[in-house]
Amino acid sequence: MKRIITTTVINQSGVLNRVTGLLMKRQFNIESISVGPTEQAGISKMTFVVNVEDERKLEQLLKQLQKQIDVLKVNDITDKAMVMRELALIKVVSSPAVRSEIYSITEPFRAAVIDMSKNVTTFQVTGEPEKIDALVDLLKPYGIKELTRSGVSAFVRETQKAPAPQQLSIL
Numbered sequence: 001m002k003r004i005i006t007t008t009v010i011n012q013s014g015v016l017n018r019v020t021g022l023l024m025k026r027q028f029n030i031e032s033i034s035v036g037p038t039e040q041a042g043i044s045k046m047t048f049v050v051n052v053e054d055e056r057k058l059e060q061l062l063k064q065l066q067k068q069i070d071v072l073k074v075n076d077i078t079d080k081a082m083v084m085r086e087l088a089l090i091k092v093v094s095s096p097a098v099r100s101e102i103y104s105i106t107e108p109f110r111a112a113v114i115d116m117s118k119n120v121t122t123f124q125v126t127g128e129p130e131k132i133d134a135l136v137d138l139l140k141p142y143g144i145k146e147l148t149r150s151g152v153s154a155f156v157r158e159t160q161k162a163p164a165p166q167q168l169s170i171l
Contacts, residue, residue, distance in 0.1 A: 083155060094121040
C-alpha cells in the first residue's frame with residue numbers, strides 16, 4: 001500500500017541523506033520524493049511516497065524520523081483530505097501528420113506545449129499522479145522520446161468551519 005509522508009526539516013547539508021538512509025535501513029521503497037523550501041526561511045518540506053507492507057513498520061519509521069535532529073515534524077497524510085500535485089515533462093514524437101491528433105489528446109489534460117521542434121513536441125502537465133499516468137498511457141502509441149516527473153508534493157487541506165449563527169439584536 002502506498003503512503004504519503006511529509007517531513008518538515010531544517011534545511012541543512014546532509015538532512016536528505018539521513019532521512020532517505022533511514023528509509024533505506026527500514027527497507028521502504030521510495031516511489032517518489034520531492035523537497036523544497038517552505039514559507040519559512042531555512043525550513044524545507046520533504047514529501048515521500050513509499051510502499052508499506054506492514055503498518056507496525058510504518059509506525060516505527062514515523063517515530064524514528066521524528067527523533068532525527070533536523071526533523072521538526074513528521075506526518076502520514078495518506079488518509080487525510082489533501083491537495084496533491086506532480087509535474088511531468090513529456091517529449092513526444094510528433095510529426096506534422098499526427099500533431100493535431102496529439103494536441104486533441106493532451107487538451108483535456110490541460111497539458112501545455114513548452115517546446116517544439118520539427119518532429120518532437122514537449123508537453124508540461126501538472127496534476128495528481130493518476131492523471132499523469134493516464135496521459136502517458138495515451139501518448140505511448142505515438143512514441144515518448146523522454147519523460148521526467150517531479151515527484152508528489154502534497155499537504156493537508158484546511159478545514160472549513162461553519163460560521164457561527166448570527167445573533168439578531170433588536171434595539
